[in-house]
Amino acid sequence: MTNSHPPRRPYESLRRMAQAKQTHADIADAARRLFLAKGWAATTVREVAREAGVSVPTVYAAYTSKVGLVRALVDAADLSADPDRMIAELEAARDPRRQLAAMAGYDRRLFESAGDLIVVIREAGRHEPDLTSVYDDARRIADRTRAQVFAGWPDGTLRSGLDLTTAVDIYAALCNIDVYKTLCIERDWSPQRVEGWWIEALERELLRPAE
Template sequence: MVDSESGRRRYDSLHRMAQAKQTHAEIAAAARRLFLARGWAATTVREVAREAGVSAPTVYAAYANKSGLVRALVDSADLSADPVRMVAELESTPDPRRQLAAMVGYDRRLFERAGDLIALLREAGRVEPDLAAAYEEGRRLADRTRREVFSAWPANTLRPDLDLATAVDIYAALCNIDVYTTLIAERGWPPQRIEEWWAAALDRELLDQKRKANARKR
């Protein structure tokens, strides 16, 4: 026999959890609107609270401070780009070309869905050391992913004149928010075209073309 009182308490707990997640999402959405409309420095936690329809202590309880709120937005931006999908695609094939395509697919999704937040974090980091550190940490994590993928490839996969560090640098020089924004805003490229160009350009710039040609002949 089900204890109806304990059942109600259990569902009350689930309800509170769902309500808390909804409140977090509403605060994050309000912060994003205000940060992008007014800029980081001009936006206060109190204004974020008012925009979200909650109290300032609720915002502090959820994110500690304004810097914590922006870091939470960046974390959610990473999730919006679906890193789980990228890892699954990387694990599904040993082919370096297809692995590069998986990585640039993630980058395209990240910049398409959260490029404005990345630009905000970088700009705010000019005056906020905590945010500058968060931006740099994001770059380090991206480089670590690239190093792990490239170092797992068989010997002689990279061009013979490239070492691992240079390969990571070339990737970062091609696939970044500035290149994406220029091609979107100034050149009118659709995101899919950028993703395809990145994949083709990285194939040419990073992979040993002679080795690929020999592999195709076998």
Template sequence: MEAQPDRRRYDSLRRLTQAKQTHAEIAEAARRLFVSQGWTATTVREVAREAGVSVPTVYAAYGSKKGLVQALVDAADLAADPARMVAELEATPDPESQLAGMVGYDRRLFERAGDLIALLREAGRVESDLAAVYQQGRLLADRTRIQVFSTWPDNTLRVDLDLPTAVDIYAALCNIDVYTTLTTERRWPPQRIEHWWTQVLTRELLNPHRP
């Protein structure tokens, strides 16, 4: 007679777990379709069919196609382990080590969500909402670099660089296009790219005669 109350006690947890699983299945179905056939060609109905749920369930979970994309972007950021980057930045004040921490995050992001980033940029050429999502991601990345570079002592950057230029150089070197070229055309493994980025950024940004 006591088993029934115990079962009811966990009903809410069971429903929450099932809802999270459904959300994840919808997001994964949307990602497959967005990447394989493009943002514009993909409908919410197709996402629902791919995920094995109803159309109202998709809208209830994410609100719209844009909501789906934003959820995928958020998931990609978590998959790249930003907490690990923050821990690495806090572990040492050494600029080269901090560059390595930021580069490691970028490599993980491109490795795990490069297809999504490319999709978002291309779709943003015709969809202003998606262009805003992509631009927000770029602005957040720049903000992180500005925050880190600003903590460095004077004369850490090369003498011919100001802070905005240093951020520009980082963005020009460490981006999805360079990553894609090296992995797909040149067959570099991601770890080699990460190591090379750290070396190049150290050479291009840091004053070799810094204190």
């Protein structure tokens, strides 16, 4: 008696998973291109689907909404800046100066790879409450990371009279997308030069001078 069922293709489930991941990536790439070219408000899910070469229901199945797409792009931007590298450098460093350098390096990589997207999300958030939460969540995570690092330093590391909250505020005032874009675009600095200046400025503003 012969088997009437067609033979199963090996690794079919893995193939479907790989195809689904590629579809997700194609949709995210299309959304990023359109958000940067047209802005958040002017971009529709239908246009994202057309740009990605998929159906509108496929976009919704993958990301639920435009806000879901933005959250995915934020996560991808974080990965592009190599947070694992920053964490490894923070763990390996015993010197606060090297830890500041690790964080500044992450910020430079983030702004270099996704600075334009960050600006689009922030500006759109001024009129779209859901996007406001996306930007604010990312900012709070960054602040918590810096506060955790600073809190682990020995007493007397921060400049005299500088409390933890103010130290985090000063870091945010120096290492942000506006400063990065001003120096790189308006003043023609290289990203590496910005990173080096950040490190020097952070040491000067946050750390007690060596005696």
